[in-house]
Amino acid sequence: MSSLTVLVIDDEPNLVRSIQFSLNDQNIGLHAAYSGNEGIKTFTTLAPDVVLLDLGLPDQSGLDVLAQLKALSPDTPVIMISAHGDTRTAVKAVKEGALDYITKPFDIDELELLIKRCGEQQRLSKELRFLRSKQIHTQRIIGNSHNIQQLREMIEQIGNSAAKTILISGQSGTGKALIARSLHDIRFNDAPFIEINCAALPEQLIEAELFGAERGAYTGSVQKRDGLISLADNGTLFLDEIGEMPLAIQAKLLTFLENRVYRSIGGGKERKANVVVIAATNKDLKEAVDAGAFRADLYYRLNVVPISAPALSDRTSDIALLVNFFSEQFAKQEGCKPPIWSDDVISQLKTYPWPGNIRELKNLVERITILYPGQTAMPKHLPNEYKQNPASSRTEDSNYSSVVENKERELILSALSQCGGRKGLAAEQLGISRHALKRRIQRLHIDL
Structure with a gap:
C-alpha cells in the first residue's frame, strides 16, 4: 500500500505523539491539529486520506467538526476517538457520517488496522470516481484489470466504426447487455435502444415481436402491430440470448441482416430499417451450428465483429472495486450506510469460482448490505458457499x-x-x- 496521509484532531499532545511514534514505520504520514478550528483549516490544505477525530475538543464538539468535514469532503473516512463510557455519542457520530470509532485507551495495532482499512476504502472510492469520470459510454463498466481495459478499448474501436452487426459472447451474468448499451451510447446521442430476449417468447410471438403484424394476420391480431425492428429504426436492436432463437425465425433474421429489408406478418410491402443489430449469447454458437441447432450462415453473418465478455473468475482483481460500487448503490437504495468489506472477505471472494459472475456478486453484496448495514463484513458473515474450500461447500442452498x-x-x-x-x-x-x-x-x- 502506498503512503497514507492521516490527520489527527485531538487536544492531547501526548496521545498524538504516542500515535505518531507507533505508526512511524508503517508507511503512514501523520499530521496533528489540537482544536476543531485548526483541524478544519489543516483538513482543507492537507486533503488527508483518513481523519482521526476526538469527540471532546476545547473549542467545539467533535460532532460539529465531523459535520463540517463531511460538508467539505463527504468521501473522506473519519474515525472518531471516544472516551471510555462515551460509546453512545460515538455511535451517533457513525450515524452522522463517521466511518467507525475507537475507544480510549485503544490498542495501537487495532488502530493501525482500522486506519489501513479506511485508507484502502478511500483508495477504492477514488478509483471509482476516476472510472465514473471517464467517457459516459464506458463509465458503467467497472474495473481496471487488463481484461477490462482491453474490453473498453474494443468497445471504443467498434463503437466508432461503421459496423452494423455485432456479436457479444460470454457466460451468463458477465454484463453482455451493459456492453451492448455502451456500444449504443458511443454511436448515438439520442436514438432508440430496443431489447428483446429471444428465450423469453414462444416461436409464434417472436416473429410478430421482431417484424410486426398486420391486423388479422393471425388469431388474436385485432389491430396492426409495429415490430421491434421498426421501433429501433435509426438506432440499435439488441437480441439477447440469440442462441435460443427458433430456426424458422433465424432464416428470416438472416434475410433482414443481408439487406435491412423486412416484411411484417400479413404484409405485402417491403420495409427498410436502418438498424445496428447487436446479438448476445452465453452459448458456443459454433458448437450449436455443428449440432444443427443454429444456422451456419446466420452464425457467420453475426460473427463479423465479435466481442467476448470476460468471466469474473478471469478478472478477480476487480472484485474489490465491484463490491464497493454495488455497496454504494444498494446502501443508497436502502437508505443505510454501506458495509465495510474487510481484507479477509475480499481475499476470500477472490478464491471463489463465481459461476454466476457479476450478477451473482451483485446479489451477494445486496444481501450483505441488507443484513449488515454500516458494519464491517467479516468472513463469518458470508454464506457457506463463499467460504474457504469452496469445492467442498458447493451444495446449493435453494x-x-x-x-x-x-x-x-x-x-x-x-x-x-x-x-x-x-x-x-x-x-x-x-x-x-x-x-x-x-x-x-x-x-x-x-x-x-
Whole structure:
C-alpha cells in the first residue's frame, strides 16, 4: 500500500505523539491539529486520506467538526476517538457520517488496522470516481484489470466504426447487455435502444415481436402491430440470448441482416430499417451450428465483429472495486450506510469460482448490505458457499433467500418490539431510514 496521509484532531499532545511514534514505520504520514478550528483549516490544505477525530475538543464538539468535514469532503473516512463510557455519542457520530470509532485507551495495532482499512476504502472510492469520470459510454463498466481495459478499448474501436452487426459472447451474468448499451451510447446521442430476449417468447410471438403484424394476420391480431425492428429504426436492436432463437425465425433474421429489408406478418410491402443489430449469447454458437441447432450462415453473418465478455473468475482483481460500487448503490437504495468489506472477505471472494459472475456478486453484496448495514463484513458473515474450500461447500442452498428473509424479519420485529412499535426509532436502531423500513415491512408482509 502506498503512503497514507492521516490527520489527527485531538487536544492531547501526548496521545498524538504516542500515535505518531507507533505508526512511524508503517508507511503512514501523520499530521496533528489540537482544536476543531485548526483541524478544519489543516483538513482543507492537507486533503488527508483518513481523519482521526476526538469527540471532546476545547473549542467545539467533535460532532460539529465531523459535520463540517463531511460538508467539505463527504468521501473522506473519519474515525472518531471516544472516551471510555462515551460509546453512545460515538455511535451517533457513525450515524452522522463517521466511518467507525475507537475507544480510549485503544490498542495501537487495532488502530493501525482500522486506519489501513479506511485508507484502502478511500483508495477504492477514488478509483471509482476516476472510472465514473471517464467517457459516459464506458463509465458503467467497472474495473481496471487488463481484461477490462482491453474490453473498453474494443468497445471504443467498434463503437466508432461503421459496423452494423455485432456479436457479444460470454457466460451468463458477465454484463453482455451493459456492453451492448455502451456500444449504443458511443454511436448515438439520442436514438432508440430496443431489447428483446429471444428465450423469453414462444416461436409464434417472436416473429410478430421482431417484424410486426398486420391486423388479422393471425388469431388474436385485432389491430396492426409495429415490430421491434421498426421501433429501433435509426438506432440499435439488441437480441439477447440469440442462441435460443427458433430456426424458422433465424432464416428470416438472416434475410433482414443481408439487406435491412423486412416484411411484417400479413404484409405485402417491403420495409427498410436502418438498424445496428447487436446479438448476445452465453452459448458456443459454433458448437450449436455443428449440432444443427443454429444456422451456419446466420452464425457467420453475426460473427463479423465479435466481442467476448470476460468471466469474473478471469478478472478477480476487480472484485474489490465491484463490491464497493454495488455497496454504494444498494446502501443508497436502502437508505443505510454501506458495509465495510474487510481484507479477509475480499481475499476470500477472490478464491471463489463465481459461476454466476457479476450478477451473482451483485446479489451477494445486496444481501450483505441488507443484513449488515454500516458494519464491517467479516468472513463469518458470508454464506457457506463463499467460504474457504469452496469445492467442498458447493451444495446449493435453494432456500437461502427464505433464510435471508427470515433473518431480516426477525431483526425488524425485534427492533419494533424494543422500540414499542415506533417505526422511526426502530429504523434508527437498525441504521436505515424510516422509508426503507416501511418498504421492507411491506416486502416481507409483516403484519403490525
